[in-house]
Amino acid sequence: MDFINAILVLTNFTIIPALAYGSQLALGAVFVTLIYAVLRFANFATGDMMSFGTMFAVLLTYYFQSKGIGLGFLPTALLTIPFAIIMMILYMLLIDKLVFSYYRIKKSPPVQFAMVSVGVMFVTQAIIRIVIGPSDRRFLDGEKFILKATEFKEMTGLSEGLTLKSTQAITVIVTLIVISIMFWFLNKTKTGTSMRAYADNEDLALLSGIDPKRVVLITWIIAGVLATIGGILYGLDKSYRPFVYFNNMLPIFAAAIVGGIGNPLGAFLGGYVIAFAEIFITYAYKRFITYLVPESMEPDTLIQLLSTDYKFAVSFSILVIVLLLRPSGIFKGKII
């Protein structure tokens, strides 16, 4: 019984949250990697673009709620996803037209692009602050839990409970659907193949008649979908606070680089690597160990390697270690 309880503690406090958080990072990391592969720059506006899309979801959720439109036990925010995506894509295309296309035509080096994206980041942050403000907002409605700890305890008679928040289940399911569709698109369709070809060898792609404008357009569309959905899922699971999105950029970049930048599959798995590492290293194992060892050996400290305040230090360390030891990442992306 104690062994089962120990596993439950671990599942409840590390594995389930890490799967949800990892999915959110994965969507962001695939976004970073796609922009890097096709448009060839590290997009520092990633976090704020995710925040921008989420902002629309929050506003539309409030609007729908005021009109009494909802999805019953599912969060209303799911209904707003298509609209938020459209706004996000329009914003990205506008930014591309006004800012990035100029540097693309000039064939600016990637570093310059990255600096330009920092500018885009500040502008996006400012727009978000003007429109919705920097405060913390919760926009989750509907059923909060699929499985409550108390219900689980009653059902099984175990002393440890298992909680499954609806946002966690929604996050994992939606991520798997979105990512599967994206991989199908990239690998099985003519347009997807042409995007990969363009990312692989731009000159030869041009000589084969691939239209670069179309590739760029489709990249922004896919990026808009990923950023918006990733942002909304994160906001539903935690809460919507614009600054947090900016902070999340570090684990997102770490995920993209760990997986091998430019490699979407790597970025996807990288998201989970970073999430599990952050949570496993900052989790206090006291309760888990208490179940496993005899009473005399029970730990009197928390058995926590690092305080949760330092979770970004974990992703930063992983980032540095990967760049030092294996700059091409786990799945052989491009070397930065």
Place this chain on the structure above:
Amino acid sequence: MAFFEGNKMTAGYGDGPDIISSCSIKVNRGEIVAILGPNGAGKSTAMKAMLGLLNLKSGNIFFDGIDISKISPQDRVKQGVSFVPQTKNVFAELTVRENLEIGGFLRKDGLEKMIESIYDLFPILNEKKSQIVGQLSGGQRQQVALGRALMSEPSVLMLDEPTAGVSPIVMDELFEHILKIKKTNVAIIMVEQNAKQALNISDRGYVLVTGKNKFEGSGEQLLNDSEVRRSFLGG
């Protein structure tokens, strides 16, 4: 007038000095033309100028009697000019089949049929069709590069050093393939370092020196010309 010709082309990179000056190259369908010459003679540059990768300061380029000097490389590709660069001439992260599909990107129909005919021409590609091209040997990659270029059913095929960096045996094999392509009524221009072997399979050849036409003639004539032999073919 020849099927595809560059007339008195003068061009250089950006604002730099002229790399080729008043250089002329002609090719007809079903003919192989070799461009030879020492390093830095402007062989590749002449070919890139004909594709439109650099702007001409003077001269013109004719394709099937029409002046195409002003149109972009992409539009020339659409008209039927295909180019195999010396390096990075395949999509290394894509499979063999995907490389061919991208080669036929502009085709409206007959993609499957064309892929089958490329497999007939290069049987090894059929065997390796699902492999990532980056994992193939040098000779196999060159075949992928040729196959990709042929997917658009070009009337002109330009090859920049198709045998660079492959072993002599593979080189002979590649030349065999190029002869097979010639039989499908394609005009072929190739830049080659292996001058003797290239002239052996070429109908005509041009020897460029410092961006100008120095000698030209049939493959046999150039092979037997004492001055060409002494300067470029090693005695």
